[in-house]
Amino acid sequence: MRDITTKPTTLRRATASATIDVTAEGVALVRDGKVEKGDVFECARVAALLAVKQTPMVLPHCHPIPILDTEVSFELGEADITIRATVTTIAATGVEMEALSAVSEAALCIYDMLKGHVGHALEVRGVKLVEKRGGKSQFGRSVDGATAAVLVLSDSVASGAKPDTAGRSVVTALEGAGFEVTSYEVLPDEPADLSARLEALLSTKPDVILTCGGTGVGPRDKTVETVAPMITTPLPGLMEAARSFGQARTPYAMLSRGVAGLVDSTVVITLPGSRGGAEETMSAILSGLVHLIEVLHVTRPHDGGYE
Numbered sequence: 001m002r003d004i005t006t007k008p009t010t011l012r013r014a015t016a017s018a019t020i021d022v023t024a025e026g027v028a029l030v031r032d033g034k035v036e037k038g039d040v041f042e043c044a045r046v047a048a049l050l051a052v053k054q055t056p057m058v059l060p061h062c063h064p065i066p067i068l069d070t071e072v073s074f075e076l077g078e079a080d081i082t083i084r085a086t087v088t089t090i091a092a093t094g095v096e097m098e099a100l101s102a103v104s105e106a107a108l109c110i111y112d113m114l115k116g117h118v119g120h121a122l123e124v125r126g127v128k129l130v131e132k133r134g135g136k137s138q139f140g141r142s143v144d145g146a147t148a149a150v151l152v153l154s155d156s157v158a159s160g161a162k163p164d165t166a167g168r169s170v171v172t173a174l175e176g177a178g179f180e181v182t183s184y185e186v187l188p189d190e191p192a193d194l195s196a197r198l199e200a201l202l203s204t205k206p207d208v209i210l211t212c213g214g215t216g217v218g219p220r221d222k223t224v225e226t227v228a229p230m231i232t233t234p235l236p237g238l239m240e241a242a243r244s245f246g247q248a249r250t251p252y253a254m255l256s257r258g259v260a261g262l263v264d265s266t267v268v269i270t271l272p273g274s275r276g277g278a279e280e281t282m283s284a285i286l287s288g289l290v291h292l293i294e295v296l297h298v299t300r301p302h303d304g305g306y307e
Helices: 023-031 040-060 094-122 164-177 189-203 221-231 234-245 275-297
Strands: 010-021 069-076 082-091 121-135 147-153 180-187 210-212 260-263 267-269
Touching: 010 094, 023 069, 023 082, 023 094, 023 180, 040 082, 040 094, 069 094, 082 094, 082 121, 082 210, 094 121, 147 164, 164 210, 164 275, 180 189, 189 210, 189 221, 189 234, 210 275, 234 260, 234 267, 234 275, 267 275
Parallel strands: 147 180, 147 210, 210 267
Antiparallel strands: 010 082, 010 121, 069 082, 260 267
16 A cells, blocks of 8 residues: 555545446336336445445555545436546545545446346446546646755754755655755855855855755754744644644654745745655645746736736
């Protein structure tokens, strides 16, 4: 089973459809309520609901997830019945398999109820995913033409006492999202050094500057004190999302003092110095960061109304 520990939780919805050929005689029996085994649509709807709930029991790579809503509808054709199911969740993985299971099982239920009437003329076909929303399919996690700089703040890494893993993981995440990382540097926990490098980088106008380290409560943790006064437009939601995401995974995320915001037109974000904290923060904010860069670039209208 795939590890989805660091995938963000979003509202996800999937719609699937299937068609079962039942002959004109079968359609008439269903329409007139004369099927011997009972109400075809109600039985098929129950079968679809049960299939949604049992999907992870029969498909080994499907994660158990909360099902918030399932809608099942039927359309009678001249000689066939089309089934459509929409499944909704708020989770770290999608519900397309649940939707596909719903229409498949509903079709099999119809098959079972009509086989005594029309026999081998029955055929299930066209089982397909119609639409999916949420996750990567809706909330983009890649951007074109954006630049980023990464600054690692660590006395031990700067001295060569230990390797940098947090900053490297951030670089990997940025490059994976389409950013061109134009600068990667390691600095000691010295506010003056950080301030000077930030000023130099800001003069080149990168889209994003990410710092790693110095967001805790240690005596040398001064990244927040250095960055916060430079911010011209605070974006507290980025760090709120990161802390909330991290808190669900470790009780220490609440201790991060990270801040984020615009310094003129550059997004500046302060990440924790641990690899786990940095990776979780990137997972939590990446979609929002990509969207923010798109808005700042005015590359597309905003879905909420502004451009």
